[in-house]
Amino acid sequence: MASIELRNLCKQFGNTIVLRDISFTVREDEFVVLVGPSGCGKSTILRSIAGLETPTSGEIWIGGKNITDVHPRDRDIAMVFQSYALYPHLSVYDNMAFGLRMRKVDEAEIDRRVKEAAVFFELSELLKRKPKELSGGQRQRVALGRAVVRHPSAFLFDEPLSNLDAKLRAHTRTEISRLHKRLKTAMVYVTHDQIEAMTLGERIVVLKDGVIQQIDTPLNVYRKPANKFVAGFIGSPAMNFVQGVRDGAAFRAGTIQFPLPHKLAQCPEKLTLGLRPEQLSVGTSANGRAAFDLAVDVVEPIGNELLVYGHVGEQELVIRCDPGTDARPDARLPISFDPASVHYFDAASEASLARD
Ligand SMILES: Nc1ncnc2c1ncn2[C@@H]1O[C@H](COP(=O)(O)OP(=O)(O)O)[C@@H](O)[C@H]1O
Ligand SMILES: [Mg+2]
Known part of the structure; x- marks a missing residue:
């Protein structure tokens, strides 16, 4: 378990400023949601934490260490994407085991972790199937399972429910909540959906045009919005x-x-x-x-x-x-x-x- 801290993060693509002075901390057991309209910089923040994007300036600290220049592989963070990103030719079991095999984890330990995650995500009957033989909801649960078996010190989620229909979205949202209650690991969850932000986040970071508008609990963001943008964005x-x-x-x-x-x-x-x-x-x-x-x-x-x-x-x-x-x-x-x-x-x- 590790806390995540962003210090004055800025990001520019060419002349376009995408993130301006982003600073916030996620406690080692906290669930923080980044919410804002499409294009406001949410994925860029997440990808910077994962090491898939290099900040123009600013620092990222994980577990009290400055990891701004550390290779993504060595950051001990698992990321779940909207697009599942499963290996199509591998079975459900092998997709979940893949990252552990790359890290040369013992096969018996891999088997234990994969089966435990399969029980949690109701995938035990599907372990031999290929991704194309699964529904969208099942594929996303495999992607979640693959992240969980790594026992990372923090999780990043980039709009993981966006491809699911409304009912499955609500169901999988509850599973992610249960997962957090069980693991008590730092989680950063990105969404443009204010309902997801309100229901999942212990704290919410509201973003607009690469600038943080407000950081607070869901109820405070709702009851005491910092400005008109937050007031209009949260609530339906x-x-x-x-x-x-x-x-x-x-x-x-x-x-x-x-x-x-x-x-x-x-x-x-x-x-x-x-x-x-x-x-x-x-x-x-x-x-x-x-x-x-x-x-x-x-x-x-x-x-x-x-x-x-x-x-x-x-x-x-x-x-x-x-x-x-x-x-x-x-x-x-x-x-x-x-x-x-x-x-x-x-x-x-x-x-x-x-x-x-
Ligand atoms: N590799 C890139 N090159 C140029 N612009 C980019 C790149 N990646 C993202 N952007 C721009 O940065 C802004 C923020 O993107 P992103 O972080 O993906 O937003 P969000 O996830 O909130 O929808 C957008 O305007 C997007 O077009
Ligand atoms: Mg995005």
Whole structure:
């Protein structure tokens, strides 16, 4: 087991800067998820940790040693890719044993480790098959098994579930969680999927354009996003944003007007209001709540909840409500929210205001 530490990592491909000053630590038993849109530099960070990419500047430390210039083979890290990367001509057993044979591990020990991993990943009946005789989910479990048998001091996962259908994705996600609970090894997991990030990560690193936006627990990232990007990226349906102004001590955006919470009395004049779909409730306002009327456009019954899409003037909003709510297209719904518990951003810098 070993911790992973990135110190001021920068990476340039030609003139293109892909990573800017990336610093974070993964404790030796921690599960950290790197999340961000496609192209933000997630794979480049992972490949740098594995040694498949050379940083332009900065250092990588594993288990308290600077390994920035150490050959990938000598880093004692296992990486699992989206594309499984199995040897097509080898059986499941031989694919899992391959790395250990290269390292001249004793055959009896190899057999023990492969069979143990096969039990964990439900592959015991499939050990003689070739990759082409497996489903996508089974192939990815072989790739996971092959990483596990090495007993590495850290694991790296690059979008390992992206090629699986939704049900298998949820199942394999749970298996990866179980694996971490059992091994308690440092794991860095890359995904563009915020649900995977929220469900797997003990901490989440949110990236945009090669810059870290926030590092925190899933709940803190959700409840106290550092800026508008994080607020909009984490959460589904995404947070509603309303551009408005501070007029004295009040917020104004068309018909949405209310007294600002006291802590925002001195905030910038151009404000973005952030409303999560579940922070808006149907019904007229009571003490201190702000209210407006929503013109309903589309209603989506999901079973356990109802999503109502509508607009206020030009502003489009989505609201998550009780499945029994009487909302119909073209109706007007009275909506209210608590100004003290919603989000506010500086419209210019997009930084969160009044995070406590
Ligand atoms: N070998 C390369 N040469 C040039 N540009 C690259 C190379 N690898 C990645 N990039 C660029 O670096 C950026 C980040 O890529 P990547 O780390 O793969 O992003 P992510 O995994 O978040 O989708 C992208 O703009 C990509 O086009
Ligand atoms: Mg990638």
